[in-house]
Every structure is written in C-alpha cells, then in structure tokens.
Amino acid sequence: MKRLLAVAVLVCAAFAAHAELPFIENDYKKAVARAQAKNVPIFVEAWAPW
Amino acid sequence: MKAYVYTDKSLERYAGRFVWLAINTEDAANAAFLKQYPIPALPTLLVLDAKRGQVTLRYVGGATVPQVKKLLDEAEQSYRARSLSPADAALAKGDGLAAAGKSKEAVKAFDDAIAAAPKNWPRFGRTAESLIYALSSTADYARCATRALELYPRVKGTVSAANVASTGLACAAAVEPRNETMVEQLENATQEVFDDPKIVLSDDDRSGLYLALIDSRDAAGDDEGVVDLQTGWSAFLDQSAARAKTAEQRAVYDSHRLSAYVALGIPGKAIPMLEQSQRDFPNDYNPPARLAYAYKEMKEYDKALAASDRALELATGPRRIALLSTRADVYVAKGDAKTARETLEQAIAEAKALPEGQRSDRRIASLEKRLATIE
Numbered sequence: 452m453k454r455l456l457a458v459a460v461l462v463c464a465a466f467a468a469h470a471e472l473p474f475i476e477n478d479y480k481k482a483v484a485r486a487q488a489k490n491v492p493i494f495v496e497a498w499a500p501w
Numbered sequence: 502m503k504a505y506v507y508t509d510k511s512l513e514r515y516a517g518r519f520v521w522l523a524i525n526t527e528d529a530a531n532a533a534f535l536k537q538y539p540i541p542a543l544p545t546l547l548v549l550d551a552k553r554g555q556v557t558l559r560y561v562g563g564a565t566v567p568q569v570k571k572l573l574d575e576a577e578q579s580y581r582a583r584s585l586s587p588a589d590a591a592l593a594k595g596d597g598l599a600a601a602g603k604s605k606e607a608v609k610a611f612d613d614a615i616a617a618a619p620k621n622w623p624r625f626g627r628t629a630e631s632l633i634y635a636l637s638s639t640a641d642y643a644r645c646a647t648r649a650l651e652l653y654p655r656v657k658g659t660v661s662a663a664n665v666a667s668t669g670l671a672c673a674a675a676v677e678p679r680n681e682t683m684v685e686q687l688e689n690a691t692q693e694v695f696d697d698p699k700i701v702l703s704d705d706d707r708s709g710l711y712l713a714l715i716d717s718r719d720a721a722g723d724d725e726g727v728v729d730l731q732t733g734w735s736a737f738l739d740q741s742a743a744r745a746k747t748a749e750q751r752a753v754y755d756s757h758r759l760s761a762y763v764a765l766g767i768p769g770k771a772i773p774m775l776e777q778s779q780r781d782f783p784n785d786y787n788p789p790a791r792l793a794y795a796y797k798e799m800k801e802y803d804k805a806l807a808a809s810d811r812a813l814e815l816a817t818g819p820r821r822i823a824l825l826s827t828r829a830d831v832y833v834a835k836g837d838a839k840t841a842r843e844t845l846e847q848a849i850a851e852a853k854a855l856p857e858g859q860r861s862d863r864r865i866a867s868l869e870k871r872l873a874t875i876e
Contacts, residue, residue, distance in 0.1 A: 471507050471508045471509070471510075471512070471513070472507050472512060472513075472515075472516055472521045473516060474507075474521040474522065475521060475522050475523070476523050476525070477525055477528050477530050477531055478522075478530075479522065479531070479534045482520050482521075482551075483551045485520045486520040486549075486551035486552075487551050487552055490552070491517075491518055491519055491580075492519055492520070492550055492551075492557055492576055492577065493520045493521075493522055493547075493548065493549040493550075493551055494519040494520070494546070494548055494573065494576070495522045495523075495524055495538075495546065495547040495548070495549060496502065496522075496523050496524070496544050496546055497526055497535075497538075497540040497543065497544060497545045497546075497547070498502075498523065498524070498526065498544045499525060499526045499527050499543050499820075500525065500527065500785065500786075500787060500820075
C-alpha cells in the first residue's frame with residue numbers, strides 16, 4: 452500500500468514555478484482574496500519537488 | 502504536471518476563469534493550508550470556492566490534459582450551479598469530507614453518489630475512483646477490493662478504469678487471508694486497462710499499473726513474474742524519458758527509473774542520468790539525494806555520503822528527514838552505529854520541530870522505533 456501513495460508522484464515532479472498558467476506560488480490568502488474579488492474558483496495543485 | 506500538462510496551450514482558455522494556486526507541501530509557509538486540507542498523495546488537485554468556504558472538487562493523482570479540462574469544466578459548472586442533483590450533491594459532500602481528511606465519512610458520501618447516479622452521469626468515473634481511493638485510505642482493504650470489482654465493469658474502457666483496477670488490486674494484495682480469486686480478477690482488470698490502446702493514460706497512471714501488478718505478483722511469490730514486470734517497467738520509463746523534449750521533462754522520470762533499476766539490482770545504471778540532472782538543476786536537492794541512495798545500493802558508501810552532504814545543503818523542511826534517514830542507513834551499512842544513531846537523533850529532532858501540518862507523528866514514531874534497533 453505504501454507504493455499506492457508513491458504512484459501519483461511521477462508526473463508531478465516539478466521545479467519551482469508553474470510557467471504557462473498564472474499560478475500564485477504558496478500564498479493561499481492571496482489566492483482567496485483574488486478569487487473573491489473575481490468571483491471565480493481556486494484551482495490548487497498540491498505538489499512537492501520530488 | 503508542470504512539465505507536461507500546465508504548459509499545454511489548450512489550457513490557456515481557462516486562465517482567467519480560475520485563480521491558480523501551487524502549494525509546495527514541503528514549504529513551511531503552507532503548514533496552515535496543509536492542516537486545513539490534508540494531502541494524502543502527490544499531486545492532489547483541489548478546486549475551492551472561496552466565497553462559500555467550500556471544496557468544489559478534489560482529485561488525488563496526476564492527470565492528463567483532457568482529464569484536467571474535464572475536471573475544470575466540471576468544477577466550474579458546480580461552482581456556478583444554483584442547486585445540485587442528489588448525485589452531484591453527494592459527490593461534492595464526499596470531496597469536501599475527503600479534503601478534510603475524513604475518509605470514512607467520505608466513503609459513505611461517495612457510495613450515496615453512486616447509488617443516486619443517473620444513467621450516463623458524466624461524473625461516475627471520478628466518483629468511482631474517489632470511492633476506491635477513500636476505501637484504501639481507511640485501510641478497509643477487503644471492501645476496497647470488492648467495490649473495485651463491482652465498479653470496474655461500469656468504468657471499463659475509460660481512463661477511470663486505471664485507478665479503479667490498480668488501486669483495487671493494491672487493496673486485494675493487502676487483504677488477509679489472501680483471496681486468490683479476487684486478486685486474479687483484479688490483476689486481469691489491471692492488465693486489460695494496460696493493454697487497451699483506446700485508453701490514453703498519463704505516465705504516472707501507467708507506472709501505477711506496473712507497480713500494482715509487480716506488488717501483486719510479489720505477494721504471490723511469483724519471482725519470475727516480478728522480474729518480467731520490473732523489466733517492462735524500467736523499459737517503459739526509459740522510453741518515456743527518451744521522448745522528453747526538455748531536461749525538466751526528462752528529470753520527471755528520475756525517481757521511478759532509480760526505483761526500477763534498484764529493484765532489478767542495477768542501481769549503477771542510474772548514475773549517468775542523475776549526474777546529468779545534477780548538472781541541469783544545480784539548486785535542486787533531488788539529484789544528489791537520489792545519487793546518495795543509488796551509491797548506497799552500490800555499497801559505495803563514501804560517495805553516498807558525499808552526495809548526501811550536497812543534498813542536505815540544498816534541502817529544507819520535511820525533505821531533510823528523508824535525507825537524514827537514508828544517511829543513517831549508509832552509516833549502518835558502513836558499520837558505524839554511533840554516527841547512525843546521531844544521524845537518526847538529528848532526524849527525529851528536526852521532524853519534531855516541523856510546524857503542524859507538516860509534522861508527522863507516524864514518521865517520528867517510525868524513526869524512534871528504528872533508532873531503538875541500532876545497537
């Protein structure tokens with residue numbers, strides 16, 4: 452079962468910023484404020500530099 | 502997903518329709534977020550409704566561009582909807598509970614959603630995946646495997662079949678006493694997904710199918726079958742890396758390629774690829790961390806420690822705990838119990854000092870248990 456959790460890691464391996472879409476990095480409060488102002492949902496990717 | 506998915510031009514039309522947030526789970530700045538939304542595996546995708554303070558959608562695992570588009574369309578529709586159908590409401594409830602770490606309660610909600618699902622409900626596949634994942638998270642492996650078998654025919658031929666079959670198989674392999682019929686049926690289902698050219702899988706899904714099959718054959722004591730699958734897995738990863746168009750895309754496969762080489766008893770094959778990644782990404786702790794592991798497996802302990810030094814200089818937060826743990830393994834293998842103990846004590850101290858949301862009591866207990874075994 453340990454491997455079950457490891458499986459999903461492969462494609463997430465990434466390095467710092469997300470380039471094409473305007474990702475806010477590691478600032479949940481800023482994302483919430485912007486989403487409330489624009490009345491749009493927040494898409495979150497939880498990742499790690501694996 | 503950054504290397505392959507978010508760079509896709511077809512996602513640009515969604516840019517202004519969402520606020521995009523990347524949460525590095527190893528960054529201490531995100532501890533409060535992680536406490537509110539426990540992350541069981543990486544990546545985990547969430548869509549949040551900031552106005553209502555609700556989770557609109559949750560998906561555990563990597564996704565292809567078409568899968569991401571489908572998730573975004575679905576999330577936007579739910580976000581704008583004035584009312585939800587019973588099945589949609591139950592799914593949203595399940596996503597919210599799962600996102601709060603309440604897997605048992607989430608299982609019931611996902612079950613309710615499936616029971617209320619109208620014919621051709623477009624969210625059926627994702628709900629089935631979420632149910633099976635939630636069941637595996639509760640360690641109810643027998644029900645997880647049974648439900649996977651029940652649901653598989655309804656998702657057969659779709660991308661959701663991959664997670665339903667492989668997660669169900671992983672659960673079946675953990676059921677005691679072993680149920681050979683259930684294992685065989687889920688192995689066949691997993692193999693069927695694997696062989697279906699119409700199902701376009703992300704590489705992590707395909708790698709997940711390999712891992713589920715390898716674990717299952719391993720649990721069955723089928724050594725020959727394990728080696729065959731590991732050989733296929735390694736070749737698949739090598740081919741995927743060879744197709745990469747950028748250094749970043751190639752390095753995505755480093756972790757699993759190293760695992761495959763170690764499993765096959767050829768850790769030295771990983772050295773050139775990891776040295777290349779170390780040159781390409783000099784500020785990333787991953788290449789030296791993986792070199793440390795590879796050299797440890799090769800019994801070249803001084804090289805392992807040198808690589809470990811480089812990794813520890815670059816790493817922060819929870820990642821240092823894993824690096825120190827590997828470093829302790831190296832000292833144990835060298836026969837230096839004293840330094841191994843000191844290294845584990847350092848790992849435990851650093852693990853305890855992590856902020857809530859990043860601190861793992863299970864991890865600390867595991868390190869302490871290990872420390873007690875070093876004479």
